[in-house]
Amino acid sequence: MASDKYPSVYVVDSHADWPHPPPKLRQRQCRMGVAQTLLFMLVSVALCGMIIEACLIYHLYQLDTAPSASFSKHTGGEDDTSPTKKPSYEIPPSKPVAHLTDGQDVIHEEKIMAWSMNADPLLYEMDYKDRKLIIQKEGYYYVYSKVFFTDNGVFHHSVNMHTEKYAGGRITLLQSRKYSLKSSKIRSNSYLGGVFHLYKNDAVYVEVSNTTKIDRHKSFENIFGAYMI
DSSP: OGGGGSOOOOOOOTTOOOOOOOHHHHHHHHHHHHHHHHHHHHHHHHHHHHHHHHHHHHHHHHHHHHHHHHHHHHHTTOOSOOTTSOOOOSSOOSSOEEEEEOOTTOOOOSSBOOOOSSSOOEEESEEEETTEEEEOSOEEEEEEEEEEEEESSEEEEEEEEEOTTSOSSOEEEEEEEEEOOTTSOEEEEEEEEEEEEEOTTOEEEEEESOGGGBOOSSGGGSEEEEEEO
């Protein structure tokens, strides 16, 4: 009975650890932390992509508007595509070159063909005058011509040259002849091409037996050109 006079004594350990959460709760908390980290990374990547895309769009917009502004400055609002002006080349050829086509704006002579200056002619370091290509720089050139014609009998197609090196008339560089029955007309093509050493001021031109035999449905069916090799 004597022991009932004294109260019960409880000892509290202040250094004891808090009770650990159950294993399932710890796994759930760990998964939530990983998911939040991944979500944060995905949102960050998406925002960076939107910023980069906006910068690229702005840069492309600047490139599109810059040429038109500079064009207005240089032309003063005028049309710079006039057929009387020589075309400008963003990447100029490395050597003299010319490529001409037929056109409804040209008038042929009886035998010598003319070439259009309104059909975007390619003329670089070469001149076109009086139905002839005028060489401006001495060198070896590949000269070519193609014509589309309708004829019966014999059709002649040639590339000729006038030069200061020889007195007198023409010099024939290339020539072809097409034969057909006189009783029936045929449509055919004639192509000529070859390499020649040409001097400055040499004049090269195309001659046919009769220019009225030339079919002129499409400009690119009749061509004439030369380029330095």
